[in-house]
Amino acid sequence: MPSEFRDPKNLADWIELDYFRRPQRLRRLWTPFVLVALLLSGGYVTYLFAAARRTAFQARPVSSAHAMFADNCSECHTQPFAPLARLWRGADHRSVPDEACLKCHRGDLHHATAVGERRCVSCHREHRGHAELTRVEDRHCTSCHADLQNFYQPRKPDDPPAPQCDPHVTAFLPGRHPDFRKRPDPGAIRFNHAVHLAEAGVLTVDVGQIEKQAEQAKKQGGRLYLDVGKGNKPAEKLGCHSCHQPDAAGEYMQPIRYEAHCKRCHPLTVQPIGAFDRRQEDLARDFAKPSLAHPAPHQSPDFVLAGVRDRLSRFIQAPNNKEAFLKGPPQPEPPRPIPGSARPAALARQEHEWVNHQQEEVTRLLFDGAGGCRYCHQETTDPRGRPGGVPAYAPSKILGRWQEHARFSHKSHRMIGCAECHPGAASSQATGDVLLPKMIRTCMECHSGTGGARSDCAACHLYHDPPARSRSRHLDGRPDRERRTLESITGRVAPKE
Amino acid sequence: MLIDRTHRGWILATGALAVAAVALYVAAYRATPGGLTGGDPVGLLYGIAGSALMAFAGALSLHRRVPSWWWIGRRQTWLRGHVWLGLLSGVLILCHSAGRFGGPLEQFLMAVTLLVLGTGVLGLGLQFALPRLMTVRVTAEAPYDQIPHLCEALRRQCDKAVAEGAKGRLEGFYNDEVRPFLAARYGRESPLAHPLRAEALFDEMHRLIGRGADEPPEPLLRLLKVACEERRELGEQERLQFWLHSWLLVHVPLSAVLLVLGLVHAVMSLYY
Numbered sequence: 001m002p003s004e005f006r007d008p009k010n011l012a013d014w015i016e017l018d019y020f021r022r023p024q025r026l027r028r029l030w031t032p033f034v035l036v037a038l039l040l041s042g043g044y045v046t047y048l049f050a051a052a053r054r055t056a057f058q059a060r061p062v063s064s065a066h067a068m069f070a071d072n073c074s075e076c077h078t079q080p081f082a083p084l085a086r087l088w089r090g091a092d093h094r095s096v097p098d099e100a101c102l103k104c105h106r107g108d109l110h111h112a113t114a115v116g117e118r119r120c121v122s123c124h125r126e127h128r129g130h131a132e133l134t135r136v137e138d139r140h141c142t143s144c145h146a147d148l149q150n151f152y153q154p155r156k157p158d159d160p161p162a163p164q165c166d167p168h169v170t171a172f173l174p175g176r177h178p179d180f181r182k183r184p185d186p187g188a189i190r191f192n193h194a195v196h197l198a199e200a201g202v203l204t205v206d207v208g209q210i211e212k213q214a215e216q217a218k219k220q221g222g223r224l225y226l227d228v229g230k231g232n233k234p235a236e237k238l239g240c241h242s243c244h245q246p247d248a249a250g251e252y253m254q255p256i257r258y259e260a261h262c263k264r265c266h267p268l269t270v271q272p273i274g275a276f277d278r279r280q281e282d283l284a285r286d287f288a289k290p291s292l293a294h295p296a297p298h299q300s301p302d303f304v305l306a307g308v309r310d311r312l313s314r315f316i317q318a319p320n321n322k323e324a325f326l327k328g329p330p331q332p333e334p335p336r337p338i339p340g341s342a343r344p345a346a347l348a349r350q351e352h353e354w355v356n357h358q359q360e361e362v363t364r365l366l367f368d369g370a371g372g373c374r375y376c377h378q379e380t381t382d383p384r385g386r387p388g389g390v391p392a393y394a395p396s397k398i399l400g401r402w403q404e405h406a407r408f409s410h411k412s413h414r415m416i417g418c419a420e421c422h423p424g425a426a427s428s429q430a431t432g433d434v435l436l437p438k439m440i441r442t443c444m445e446c447h448s449g450t451g452g453a454r455s456d457c458a459a460c461h462l463y464h465d466p467p468a469r470s471r472s473r474h475l476d477g478r479p480d481r482e483r484r485t486l487e488s489i490t491g492r493v494a495p496k497e
Numbered sequence: 498m499l500i501d502r503t504h505r506g507w508i509l510a511t512g513a514l515a516v517a518a519v520a521l522y523v524a525a526y527r528a529t530p531g532g533l534t535g536g537d538p539v540g541l542l543y544g545i546a547g548s549a550l551m552a553f554a555g556a557l558s559l560h561r562r563v564p565s566w567w568w569i570g571r572r573q574t575w576l577r578g579h580v581w582l583g584l585l586s587g588v589l590i591l592c593h594s595a596g597r598f599g600g601p602l603e604q605f606l607m608a609v610t611l612l613v614l615g616t617g618v619l620g621l622g623l624q625f626a627l628p629r630l631m632t633v634r635v636t637a638e639a640p641y642d643q644i645p646h647l648c649e650a651l652r653r654q655c656d657k658a659v660a661e662g663a664k665g666r667l668e669g670f671y672n673d674e675v676r677p678f679l680a681a682r683y684g685r686e687s688p689l690a691h692p693l694r695a696e697a698l699f700d701e702m703h704r705l706i707g708r709g710a711d712e713p714p715e716p717l718l719r720l721l722k723v724a725c726e727e728r729r730e731l732g733e734q735e736r737l738q739f740w741l742h743s744w745l746l747v748h749v750p751l752s753a754v755l756l757v758l759g760l761v762h763a764v765m766s767l768y769y
Contacts, residue, residue, distance in 0.1 A: 003636070003637035003727050003730075004723050004727070005651060005654070005723070005724070005727060006637060006639070006647075013650070014639075014643075014646075014647055014650050015639075015640065015643050015646070015647070016643060016646055019640060019642055019643050019646070020640075022642070024641070024642050025641070025642050026739075026742045026743065026745070026746065027742075029746055030745070030746070030749050030750075033746050033749065033750040034749060034750045034753045036750070037750035037751065037753060037754050038750075038753060038754060038757060041605075041609075041754045041757070041758060042757075044605065045602065045605070045758065045761065048601050048602060048605075055600070056600060056601055056602055057600065057602070057765055058599075058600045059534065059535070059536075059597070059599040059600055059603065060597065060599065060600065081767075081768070083536055083541060083766060083767055084541070084767060086536070086537065086538045086541065087538050087541060087542070090538065091529075091537045091538055123530070123531065125531050125534075128597075136530075136531065137530050137531045137532070139529075139530035139531070140530040140531065143530055
């Protein structure tokens with residue numbers, strides 16, 4: 001609509017007819033605005049590259065474990081990046097070869113025949129922030145374990161057999177993850193949890209064992225001089241922690257050792273056997289005192305015999321003992337010591353015979369008596385035909401780690417009572433009782449995937465072979481001269497002090 | 498540019514492509530343990546496609562420089578492609594990033610991308626709404642670049658009329674109030690910039706120059722009142738047209754930055 005001043009007839013009086021040939025008012029500002037924006041952004045990018053150096057190219061920072069490399073990219077990226085090549089070679093074509101990882105890490109495979117060609121970076125993706133590289137996504141596992149039969153193809157005759165695990169595992173949820181596999185206890189130690197964990201406590205010296213030893217000593221014509229009636233009887237309430245103590249990392253329990261966990265209540269008593277008069281009894285009682293450092297060494301039977309013979313020899317060579325036990329004047333040997341060193345004296349014939357006799361008695365007490373070695377250990381030889389007269393015992397095989405493809409931290413579960421996961425421990429009487437949680441639902445009560453405790457595969461399971469089956473050299477086993485310097489890792493020279 | 502039914506084909510095609518691209522990406526993401534990154538083959542393809550669409554959108558400004566190349570298509574078609582394929586490029590680039598904004602350079606680039614898309618959508622909305630508003634508020638639209646020239650011409654005409662017939666209070670009123678208001682730079686603080694206050698001012702002047710309420714207005718006073726109304730409309734048109742085009746002062750420089758930094762990102766990513 002025309003105004004009162006302007007209409008099409010007098011438009012030429014009001015409008016410059018060539019105005020459209022000139023740049024528009026706002027458009028004239030485009031060029032300076034574009035130049036300023038380019039300058040500012042160029043300045044920012046330049047600053048970024050100058051200040052952050054190579055980290056400006058990083059998608060995200062490296063994980064905490066690799067922070068020591070700082071911006072020394074070539075430490076891992078030893079091959080050209082060539083990202084476009086991934087379009088035809090696949091996503092696994094990366095600039096970090098496995099060799100770069102194996103420089104520091106053990107690279108044991110996990111069923112190599114099953115998963116075929118897998119590279120470290122296929123699962124362990126770097127530059128995703130400070131996350132754990134070992135915390136890989138479940139789909140890396142379930143891509144095979146959801147239908148395992150299709151992924152295991154032995155290629156050579158000596159390839160291992162198909163893994164004995166559930167072929168359909170899709171998540172740590174009821175019905176989608178199997179229970180713990182029932183595995184027999186390989187332990188060969190006779191042990192009764194119920195007795196040791198009795199509410200009334202246990203005696204500090206096992207009277208049952210002592211009585212059996214006394215019975216055996218009586219059979220052999222002697223008597224037991226270990227006095228359990230004087231201050232050795234107070235009961236002590238034991239708990240799980242009395243024997244099961246965590247390792248330094250707090251993850252697994254330390255091995256059960258006789259010296260640390262059993263010896264105090266189950267002393268290996270050895271003593272001279274025979275019908276002795278009062279004075280000899282006193283001396284024999286001294287020999288059998290449980291406070292001695294090693295009444296009998298808790299070692300192999302050969303070692304036990306040697307140790308006992310050594311003790312008997314020393315015992316009979318003491319002047320008082322000779323007089324009492326050998327009933328004859330000592331036959332002193334002229335001392336011919338080597339200057340600067342003490343030389344044990346050789347046994348006289350009588351002493352030698354006494355030691356031989358006592359060793360036979362002690363051997364019977366330890367190896368044949370019910371209160372001796374077989375009180376806990378299982379003999380594998382026939383007692384009537386022991387080779388060389390020395391018995392053999394089955395290895396203890398007390399497992400410290402039951403699930404070799406999984407890891408567990410007792411420290412992380414310290415807020416839970418032992419009986420929550422090992423409910424049968426207090427009532428277990430048989431050595432073969434497996435006291436692991438029977439149902440994995442116990443774990444799922446917390447590891448439910450609804451927040452809180454982790455429930456991903458890597459939280460418990462180990463992908464790579466366990467250390468016992470390691471096929472490659474472990475970094476810890478390398479001599480110091482083969483290890484690296486900080487300078488070679490970071491590329492920086494440490495300042496001199 | 499109005500978003501009307503002629504855009505239906507573009508909207509449907511762009512929407513279908515965006516849905517298909519996102520669906521394919523989500524499927525590939527779920528099938529890949531650990532998810533995808535911009536450096537994976539799928540991520541690279543999305544990055545290349547998104548960059549190509551961005552380059553096409555940026556080529557709109559070059560289209561006007563080659564008017565003789567008729568075979569490259571009409572500008573209207575390019576403008577629609579700029580809008581819809583530019584939006585599609587945003588979807589592809591977001592897929593390429595996999596929700597991770599990478600290092601400092603990539604974060605900066607992503608911020609610029611979002612700003613360019615944001616200002617583009619804002620501009621599209623302004624270009625859709627403001628022309629309609631201008632049609633209602635401005636009865637005699639003038640070329641935006643000629644508004645200062647028009648104001649000068651208007652003032653010259655009023656100067657001439659006042660010099661020929663005004664004296665006393667009317668001349669003072671013109672010199673003090675009307676003439677500054679008719680200047681090329683619009684005086685929003687002037688009472689004449691507000692219709693009601695201007696009406697009251699002219700009624701007061703009508704009374705002061707000795708005219709009764711029933712008498713017709715002095716011809717010169719009526720001329721000045723019409724001139725002021727025209728200046729007010731030109732001022733309103735100037736304001737609306739400023740908003741109609743000023744978003745480009747953000748959109749265009751950021752688009753240039755996006756293209757340059759996108760090139761830097763591509764070169765660095767392909768090199769490293």
